[in-house]
Amino acid sequence: MPFALSRVRTVLRCSAHGFLRVAMFVFAMGFMPIQGLQAGAQELNLYTVREPGLIKPLIAAFTGKTGIKVNTVFMNDGLAERVEAEGVRSPADLMMTVDIAKLLEIVDKGLAQPVRSAALEAAIPAQLRDPEGRWFALSLRARLIYAAKTRVDAKAMTYEDLADPKWKGRICIRSGQHPYNTALIAAYIAHHGEAAAEVWLRGIKANLARKATGGDREVARDIMGELCDVGVGNSYYVGLMRSGAGGPDQEKWGQAIRVLLPAFSNGHTHVNASGVVLAKYAPNPAQAIRFMEFLVSDEGQKIIAEANFEYPVKAGAPMSPFIAELGELKPDHLSLAEIAKNRKAASLLAERIGFDQ
Amino acid sequence: MSLDQRPSQPAEWPIHPSRGIGAPFGFVGRFMRGGFSGWTVASAVIACVVMMPLLALLVLGLGGSGDLWPHLMAYVLPEAIGTTLLLLVGVGLMVTTIGTLTAWLVTAYDFAGRRWLEWALLLPLAMPTYIIAYSYLDLLHPIGPLQSGLRHLLGLSSPRDLLLPDIRSLGGCVLLFGFVLYPYVYIATRAMFHMQVASLVEVAHTLGAGRLGVFFRVALPLARPAIAVGASLALMEAVNDVGASEFLGVRTITLSIYTTWINRSNLGGAAQIALLMLLVIMVLVGVERYARRHQRYVGNARQGRRLSRQNLSPLAGFMAFAACAMPVVAGFVLPVAYLVVEAVTRLRLFGLSDDIISQTLHSVGVAALATVIALVLGLVLTFTVRQNSNPLTRLLQRLASFGYAVPGTVLALGLLSPLAGLDHGLDALSLALLGHGSGLFLFASGGALVTAYVVRFLTMSVGGLETGFQRIPPSLDQAGRTLGANPLGLLWRVHLPLIRPAVLSAGLLVFVDCMKELPATLLLRPLNFETLATHVYGEASRGTYEDGSIAALAIVLFGLVPVMLIAGFGKNSQTMPQSAAKTDRTETGS
Numbered sequence: 001m002p003f004a005l006s007r008v009r010t011v012l013r014c015s016a017h018g019f020l021r022v023a024m025f026v027f028a029m030g031f032m033p034i035q036g037l038q039a040g041a042q043e044l045n046l047y048t049v050r051e052p053g054l055i056k057p058l059i060a061a062f063t064g065k066t067g068i069k070v071n072t073v074f075m076n077d078g079l080a081e082r083v084e085a086e087g088v089r090s091p092a093d094l095m096m097t098v099d100i101a102k103l104l105e106i107v108d109k110g111l112a113q114p115v116r117s118a119a120l121e122a123a124i125p126a127q128l129r130d131p132e133g134r135w136f137a138l139s140l141r142a143r144l145i146y147a148a149k150t151r152v153d154a155k156a157m158t159y160e161d162l163a164d165p166k167w168k169g170r171i172c173i174r175s176g177q178h179p180y181n182t183a184l185i186a187a188y189i190a191h192h193g194e195a196a197a198e199v200w201l202r203g204i205k206a207n208l209a210r211k212a213t214g215g216d217r218e219v220a221r222d223i224m225g226e227l228c229d230v231g232v233g234n235s236y237y238v239g240l241m242r243s244g245a246g247g248p249d250q251e252k253w254g255q256a257i258r259v260l261l262p263a264f265s266n267g268h269t270h271v272n273a274s275g276v277v278l279a280k281y282a283p284n285p286a287q288a289i290r291f292m293e294f295l296v297s298d299e300g301q302k303i304i305a306e307a308n309f310e311y312p313v314k315a316g317a318p319m320s321p322f323i324a325e326l327g328e329l330k331p332d333h334l335s336l337a338e339i340a341k342n343r344k345a346a347s348l349l350a351e352r353i354g355f356d357q
Numbered sequence: 358m359s360l361d362q363r364p365s366q367p368a369e370w371p372i373h374p375s376r377g378i379g380a381p382f383g384f385v386g387r388f389m390r391g392g393f394s395g396w397t398v399a400s401a402v403i404a405c406v407v408m409m410p411l412l413a414l415l416v417l418g419l420g421g422s423g424d425l426w427p428h429l430m431a432y433v434l435p436e437a438i439g440t441t442l443l444l445l446v447g448v449g450l451m452v453t454t455i456g457t458l459t460a461w462l463v464t465a466y467d468f469a470g471r472r473w474l475e476w477a478l479l480l481p482l483a484m485p486t487y488i489i490a491y492s493y494l495d496l497l498h499p500i501g502p503l504q505s506g507l508r509h510l511l512g513l514s515s516p517r518d519l520l521l522p523d524i525r526s527l528g529g530c531v532l533l534f535g536f537v538l539y540p541y542v543y544i545a546t547r548a549m550f551h552m553q554v555a556s557l558v559e560v561a562h563t564l565g566a567g568r569l570g571v572f573f574r575v576a577l578p579l580a581r582p583a584i585a586v587g588a589s590l591a592l593m594e595a596v597n598d599v600g601a602s603e604f605l606g607v608r609t610i611t612l613s614i615y616t617t618w619i620n621r622s623n624l625g626g627a628a629q630i631a632l633l634m635l636l637v638i639m640v641l642v643g644v645e646r647y648a649r650r651h652q653r654y655v656g657n658a659r660q661g662r663r664l665s666r667q668n669l670s671p672l673a674g675f676m677a678f679a680a681c682a683m684p685v686v687a688g689f690v691l692p693v694a695y696l697v698v699e700a701v702t703r704l705r706l707f708g709l710s711d712d713i714i715s716q717t718l719h720s721v722g723v724a725a726l727a728t729v730i731a732l733v734l735g736l737v738l739t740f741t742v743r744q745n746s747n748p749l750t751r752l753l754q755r756l757a758s759f760g761y762a763v764p765g766t767v768l769a770l771g772l773l774s775p776l777a778g779l780d781h782g783l784d785a786l787s788l789a790l791l792g793h794g795s796g797l798f799l800f801a802s803g804g805a806l807v808t809a810y811v812v813r814f815l816t817m818s819v820g821g822l823e824t825g826f827q828r829i830p831p832s833l834d835q836a837g838r839t840l841g842a843n844p845l846g847l848l849w850r851v852h853l854p855l856i857r858p859a860v861l862s863a864g865l866l867v868f869v870d871c872m873k874e875l876p877a878t879l880l881l882r883p884l885n886f887e888t889l890a891t892h893v894y895g896e897a898s899r900g901t902y903e904d905g906s907i908a909a910l911a912i913v914l915f916g917l918v919p920v921m922l923i924a925g926f927g928k929n930s931q932t933m934p935q936s937a938a939k940t941d942r943t944e945t946g947s
Binding site: 045051052053071073076082086087090091105175210213218221225226248347354356 | 433523603608624766800884886887892
C-alpha cells in the first residue's frame with residue numbers, strides 16, 4: 001500500500017490541475033441537459049417517483065416507437081415541492097407518482113394542467129381519473145394479506161379480521177405512517193368511521209409480532225423466518241418476489257406465503273393507484289400527452305403489468321401471470337379521492353395509538 | 358504542550374493598525390476587535406449563503422402549523438424524545454469508547470498488526486448507514502446465514518427454537534451506527550494524541566501512574582476537545598439519519614418531521630420541528646463549548662515530540678489487536694463481504710450494467726467539485742478567524758457550519774426556493790442582456806446539488822482546517838508579517854504548506870460524505886443524472902437488492918480510496934508540528 005499511496009499522493013500534488021479538470025468536466029456534464037432542453041426538440045422531461053427499473057422499459061418502447069427522447073429524474077419525497085419552486089421555468093412536462101394522495105397533492109398545489117384526450121378517457125375508467133383531467137391513474141395495486149403457507153389454514157380473510165385476538169403475536173406489518181398503510185386506514189375510516197377504525201387499529205397493534213417497520217417484502221421474509229404468521233403487503237411485491245426479479249432469496253420468501261385477496265366486510269379490496277399529471281408549465285405538452293396516451297395503450301399497460309406486476313387500469317389489458325393467479329380483484333367502490341380525504345385523520349390516528357412504537 | 362487556563366486568544370496576537378476600522382471602545386469594539394477586513398466580508402458572504410436554507414425554513418415555519426403541536430406533545434414527542442435521547446446516548450458512548458480507545462491503543466502501544474489496524478480503523482467511514490442496515494438485516498435475519506448456520510450446528514429445525522434479539526430495534530440501531538460512525542472520533546483523537554501527549558505521559562509514568570491511570574487521567578482529558586468534535590459529527594449524523602433508522606424501526610424526532618410533511622402535507626409544521634431540533638443541537642454544542650471555554654491547547658515550540666510506543670506482552674498485544682480489529686470487522690469487513698457475495702450473484706445472473714460507469718463518474722465528479730469548493734470556503738472562514746479572531750468572525754465560522762445539523766432532506770427542501778429564486782433571477786438577467794433565458798441554470802447544471810453538498814459538509818472542512826491552524830504557532834505569523842508578507846502571501850507561503858495534511862484530510866472527509874449522500878442528491882440533481890447512491894436507492898426501494906449491491910460496493914470502494922489517503926496523510930501530519938516547532942524556535946530565538 002505505501003507504494004501505491006505515494007503514487008496517488010504524487011498525483012494529488014499536482015491536484016490543482018486535476019481539480020480544474022474535474023470542475024470543467026462536471027460543468028460540461030451539467031450543460032448537456034440544458035442544451036437538450038432547447039425548444040422544438042423531440043423530447044420530454046419526466047419527474048418520477050417510480051423507480052428507473054420500471055420506467056426504463058416504458059421509455060425504451062416509447063422512444064423506439066415515436067423517436068421522442070424522454071429525460072428523467074427519479075426522486076422521492078419533495079417532487080411536488082421541487083416543481084413548485086421551479087415555477088414557470090420548470091422543465092418538468094410530466095410527474096409520475098404512486099399513492100392517490102400524492103396525485104391529489106400535486107393538483108391541490110396548482111401544479112397540474114388539465115388534459116382532454118379521447119384516448120386517455122377511453123382507456124381509463126372514470127373513477128380512476130380526475131373529472132377535470134388533471135390526474136390519471138395508470139395502474140392499481142391491491143393491499144393484500146400474506147399468510148404463512150404451512151402455519152395458517154385460512155383461505156379467505158377480511159381486513160376486519162386482522163384485529164381478531166386469535167392473531168395475537170402473529171402479525172407483521174410495515175409502519176403505520178407508510179403511505180400504503182395510511183391509505184388502508186383512511187379507507188377503513190371511510191367505511192366504518194373513525195371510532196371503529198381506532199378500535200380496529202388498536203386491535204392490530206395488540207396483535208403485532210414485531211414493531212411496525214421495514215417494507216412489505218420484509219413481511220414475507222419474517223413469515224418465512226417464523227417471526228410471524230400473517231402480514232399485510234402490496235400485490236406487486238408478490239410478483240417481484242415470486243418471479244425471481246429480486247433474486248433467488250426473495251423467490252423463496254414469495255413461496256413461503258399464501259396470498260389472500262382480502263376484502264372489507266362489503267366484499268371489496270382496498271386498492272391504491274399510481275398515476276401521471278401533466279405539469280402546468282410543461283414546455284413540451286404535445287409530446288407529453290403522446291407519452292401519457294402511450295402509457296395507457298395496450299403496449300404501455302402490458303409493460304407496466306409485466307415489469308412491475310401491477311393491475312393495468314385499462315379493461316382487458318393483460319396481467320402478469322403472477323398476479324392473475326391471485327384471483328379476481330374486486331376493487332373498493334369508494335372513489336380514491338374519497339379515501340384520500342381521510343389521509344390526515346388516518347395518519348393522526350396511527351400516531352395517537354402509538355402504532356409504530 | 359499544556360492544558361492552558363487562559364481566558365481568551367493569546368494576548369501576543371498583533372492587531373495591525375492598518376487593518377482596523379472597528380470602534381475602539383464598548384461592545385461593538387469588542388465584538389469586532391481587530392476591525393473589518395476583506396476576509397471578514399468574504400466570511401460574512403459565505404455565512405449568508407449557507408444560511409439561505411435556514412431562512413427558507415424559518416419562512417416555512419412562520420407559515421403556521423395548524424393544530425400540530427398539541428397532538429405532537431400528547432402522542433408523539435414523549436416517546437420520540439426518549440427514543441432520540443437513548444439513540445444519542447448509546448451512539449455517543451459507543452463512538453467515544455471505540456474511537457478513543459482504539460486511537461490510544463494504536464498511538465501509545467506497539468503490538469502485532471498495529472500498523473495495519475491504524476489505517477483499517479478508518480474503513481467504516483466509507484460505509485453508508487442505509488447500506489449497513491440492509492446488510493445486517495440480511496446477515497442476522499432468522500433465515501440469514503448466521504442464524505441458519507447456528508441452527509444447523511445445534512440441530513434445530515425451526516427458527517422459533519432459536520430466538521435471537523432482532524437487529525430492528527433501538528439497540529440494533531445503536532450498535533450499527535456505533536460501528537460505522539466511530540471513525541469521526543478516532544480521526545480527531547488520534548491526531549490529538551499524536552501531537553500532544555509525549556511529555557505528559559512520561560511525567561505521569563514517572564509519577565507512578567499505571568497504564569489505565571495514564572489513559573483515564575491524562576490521555577482522556579487531553580482528548581476531550583477532539584472527542585467533542587468527532588462525537589458531535591457522529592451524533593448529528595445519527596440523529597439526522599432517516600433511511601437506516603426508519604428501516605430499523607427507530608422512531609426518532611426526525612421521523613416525525615417526515616410524517617408531518619409527507620403524510621399530512623404540513624410543511625410548515627415539519628419546518629417548525631426541524632428548527633426546534635436545530636435549536637436544541639445548537640444549544641448542546643454551545644454548552645459543550647462553553648464548558649471547556651478555558652481549556653486551550655496552544656501549539657508550543659518545545660513539545661512537538663511524538664510519544665514513543667510501549668511494547669506490549671503477547672497476551673496484552675493480542676487483546677489490543679482484538680479490541681482494534683473488532684470494530685473494523687463489524688463496521689466494514691462483514692458488510693463488505695455480504696455486498697461482494699450479493700454483487701457476484703448479480704453479476705453471474707445478469708452481468709454488469711453499462712450505467713455503472715456513468716453513475717460512478719457523476720458521483721465522483723460532483724463530490725470532487727463540492728469538495729474543492731468546501732475547502733476553499735472553509736479556508737476563507739478559518740483564515741479570517743486566524744487573521745482576526747473576534748466574536749464576529751468566530752460567529753460567522755460557526756454559522757457557516759450549521760448545514761450538518763439538519764437532516765439532509767430538510768436541508769434540500771430549504772434550498773429549493775432560494776436556489777430557484779437565484780435561477781429565476783439569472784434567467785431574467787440573461788433574458789435582458791442576451792435576449793434569451795438561461796432556464797433553470799443551477800438545477801440543470803448540477804450547481805444546486807453541489808451547493809447542497811457544500812452547505813451540508815462545510816462544517817467538516819472548517820473543523821479540519823481549524824485544527825490544522827491551531828497547530829501552527831502564532832509566532833510564525835508574526836515572523837511572516839515582520840518580513841513583509843500580506844495576509845494572502847502569509848496564507849499561501851506559510852500556512853498552506855504547513856496545514857496541507859489538514860487540508861487534504863478535511864477534503865477527503867467531505868468527499869467521502871458527498872459520495873454517500875442520498876436525500877439531497879435525490880431531490881436536487883438534474884435530469885438524466887444518476888449517481889451511485891441514487892441507483893442503490895432506486896434498486897433497494899424496488900426490492901432488487903442484488904442490482905443495488907454492485908453500486909453499493911462501488912460507493913464503498915470509491916470512499917475507500919480517500920480513506921486510505923487520509924491514513925497516509927495522517928502519518929505525514931505527525932511530523933508537521935515538529936518542523937513548525939523548529940521554525941518557531943529559530944524565529945523567536947528562545
